[in-house]
Amino acid sequence: MRKNIVAGNWKMNKTLQEGLALATELNAALANVTPNCDVVIGTPFIHLASITAAIDTNKIGVAAENCADKKSGAYTGEVSAEMVASTGAKYVILGHSERRAYYGETSAILKDKVALALENGLTPIFCIGEVLEEREAGKHFDVVKTQIEEALFNLSAEDFGKIILAYEPVWAIGTGKTATPEQAQEMHAFIRKTIADKYGKEVADNTSILYGGSCNAGNAKELFSNPDVDGGLIGGASLKADSFMTIINAF
Ligand code: PGA
Numbered sequence: 001m002r003k004n005i006v007a008g009n010w011k012m013n014k015t016l017q018e019g020l021a022l023a024t025e026l027n028a029a030l031a032n033v034t035p036n037c038d039v040v041i042g043t044p045f046i047h048l049a050s051i052t053a054a055i056d057t058n059k060i061g062v063a064a065e066n067c068a069d070k071k072s073g074a075y076t077g078e079v080s081a082e083m084v085a086s087t088g089a090k091y092v093i094l095g096h097s098e099r100r101a102y103y104g105e106t107s108a109i110l111k112d113k114v115a116l117a118l119e120n121g122l123t124p125i126f127c128i129g130e131v132l133e134e135r136e137a138g139k140h141f142d143v144v145k146t147q148i149e150e151a152l153f154n155l156s157a158e159d160f161g162k163i164i165l166a167y168e169p170v171w172a173i174g175t176g177k178t179a180t181p182e183q184a185q186e187m188h189a190f191i192r193k194t195i196a197d198k199y200g201k202e203v204a205d206n207t208s209i210l211y212g213g214s215c216n217a218g219n220a221k222e223l224f225s226n227p228d229v230d231g232g233l234i235g236g237a238s239l240k241a242d243s244f245m246t247i248i249n250a251f
Pocket of ligand 1: 009168172173174175176212213214215233234235236237
């Protein structure tokens with residue numbers, strides 16, 4: 001059966017020293033407990049190697065927040081999936097709405113990133129979600145379905161089974177305006193049905209679908225109590241050990 005997962009997304013926050021301090025604090029907080037979910041932290045590229053060396057990666061998985069859509073070569077400033085994997089990171093966040101909106105990441109690009117991530121043994125945490133105008137126009141289900149179809153439905157059932165999805169309504173990210181538990185459940189159930197229609201019920205039932213967008217220590221429990229919400233992708237509230245731990249303990 002699918003896993004519950006709480007994943008942090010630090011975005012472009014924390015120096016190497018600050019990041020190491022937070023990761024070590026989380027590592028200590030989790031040392032003598034077994035949470036009822038997998039724990040992942042998504043950090044900037046430059047933190048990855050130091051953090052994987054400093055923590056128990058069996059307890060806390062480490063994620064990059066992006067990887068290149070090319071294997072290797074003359075792509076100045078890019079970081080490949082193979083390089084990410086070589087740091088000891090086991091996950092990569094792909095298709096975050098900030099990457100889509102500010103860095104022009106299209107489904108075609110994301111499809112290549114997903115393929116390279118999988119080739120290199122990384123687990124993609126693949127983000128999908130509509131903007132406010134799309135929800136207000138009643139198009140949110142279509143938008144999310146298209147995002148999944150275009151970037152992921154070329155995968156074999158076996159490879160699709162390696163994907164973690166994160167539903168992040170763009171209007172809820174960093175705004176303090178969380179989706180209601182009903183809105184989250186409704187969309188997560190729709191996503192699961194979309195997967196079932198393509199790959200069958202077993203694959204759909206085994207796919208972890210996380211909620212992201214102003215999920216915090218105060219609302220995580222209610223969001224996670226929905227049958228199709230399998231955890232969270234946490235931005236702002238993952239930047240402090242105590243709030244992130246409270247979210248982990250919501251399971
Ligand atoms: P937030 O970000 O929790 O700060 O809203 C979530 C995300 O963008 O993954």
